[in-house]
Amino acid sequence: MSSSRKKLFPLVSADVALFSIERERLRVLLVQRANVPEQGRWALPGGVLKPDVDASLEDTARRILREKIRVEAPYLAQVATYGGPDRDPRGWSVSVLFYALLPLDQVPAIAGSKTEAVDWRDAARPGPALAFDHAQHVAAALAKLRDKVERHALPLHLLPPKFTLTQLQRTVEAILGREVEKSAFRRRLKGDATLEEVPGEFERGVQRPAQLYRASEGFVFEA
Amino acid sequence: MSSSRKKLFPLVSADVALFSIERERLRVLLVQRANVPEQGRWALPGGVLKPDVDASLEDTARRILREKIRVEAPYLAQVATYGGPDRDPRGWSVSVLFYALLPLDQVPAIAGSKTEAVDWRDAARPGPALAFDHAQHVAAALAKLRDKVERHALPLHLLPPKFTLTQLQRTVEAILGREVEKSAFRRRLKGDATLEEVPGEFERGVQRPAQLYRASEGFVFEA
DNA sequence: GCAATAGTGTCTATTAGACAATATGGG
DNA sequence: CCCATATTGTCTAATAGACACTATTGC
DSSP states (O other), rough: OOHHEEEHOOOOEEEEEEEEEEEEEEEEEEEEEOOOSTSSSSEEEEEEEEEOSSSHHHHHHHHHHHIIIEEEEESEEEEEEEEESSTTTTEEEEEEEEEOOOGGGGGGOOOTTTTTEEEEEEOOOOOOSTTTTTHHHHHHHHHHHHHHHTTOOOOGGGGGGEEHHHHHHHHHHHHHSSOOOOHHHHHHHOOTTTEEEEEEEEEOSSSSSSSEEEEEEEEOOOO | HHHHHHHHEEEEEEEEEEEEEETTEEEEEEEOSSSSSSSSSSSSSSEEEOOOTEEEEEEHHHHHHIIIIIOOOOEEEEEEEEEEEEEEETEEEEEEEEEEEEGGGOOOOSTTTTTEEEEEEEOOOSSSSTTHHHHHHHHHHHHHHHHHOOOOOOGOOOOOOSSHHHHHHHHHHHTTTTHHHHHHHHHHHHOTEEEEEEEEEEEEESSSSEEEEEEEEEEEOOO
């Protein structure tokens, strides 16, 4: 059966680039593969589509995150789909790539049973020698995320429920890989219905208190 | 085998929304399905991935166009991938959607052997009751194309090798579904390296002759 | 000359970038 | 008061939209 499968049907799987912010840097989660092929190498969390349990490709991606990272995905977006005979030594394979956004503290440090270990890497330089074509995948996912944020979508899924405008700005900067102008940035936010003040709540420090904000009812991460 | 396939492996196929300009309108090509399922209904040209002959998903799409429409695809872009148990009565299916751009006169009027007939439909209203989820596919492909053109990519693949700025403007308007300002449009083109004059060549009519332009060396349809 | 469309210019409203000024709590 | 950062304001340059004007050919 295995050899006939190889000839007739491609292997379909989903991979997920899970992004998070760590110390004002954009990070992507890699897992060390527990099994062949590419055993021991670092890769995006991914897994084979199960027609009997998955109701959609996004479902597959959510299940992968649940099984390998033990996390419930909040926001998923499709990036692209890659296919070819040489991507995976097991034969013709199709991989549907997603990215996900999540605050760091919601991701458990311990990997799921199917994974050796997990590691957060700099999203712009996830390191050399990733498994399969996953270096390309990370680059594509980052480009897609950047594109959306360049178009003024607010990446609130990466932030805690309440946050200051400066935190939001630092997050945007981490994604874009460049600084943005404070005054112009805030000017834009003024007319943005996806953001609302939390009345009377402030972040305090050794300076003027900063107003806390939250996502408005029905917020979606769209440009 | 068929029932075990149904349970274990999804059916993977590629669908293509082929866009063209007809009388200054953006059109999409539909084919009437010759076989079950959905026999006789109108759908995007599509077909099953063949691991033994296709070297990539884009290759699959090109082969589909060759077989069903008898046309060599010039430009293909991936739109998205759809998957689920109910899209196709044959079971869990995955469909990778592309769009293609081509001048009308390069598409033969007669369909390939695997197709009953072909028809050009208004891209924004391809008609009711398309097969499968292809109405959604057309909408998604159009949105992707519009997005790119909104971002000032020039859809030169839809035009003949030599064209006037007015023809280009009409094409952009057909895609966007709205008029654009002539003066602002031309102002933008001035600084666009993807476009160059054809020295001394003009389109003549009952008015001032119009300079002909062509795509620059190495043009790619990107924003 | 006239019709018809090509091609250019001008004015204004809006927006983005740079930078400065003010505000406020903790110590 | 002073520090550090929040928050707001101002000036300017660049851009887009609206609209008008000029150019050139066929008839």
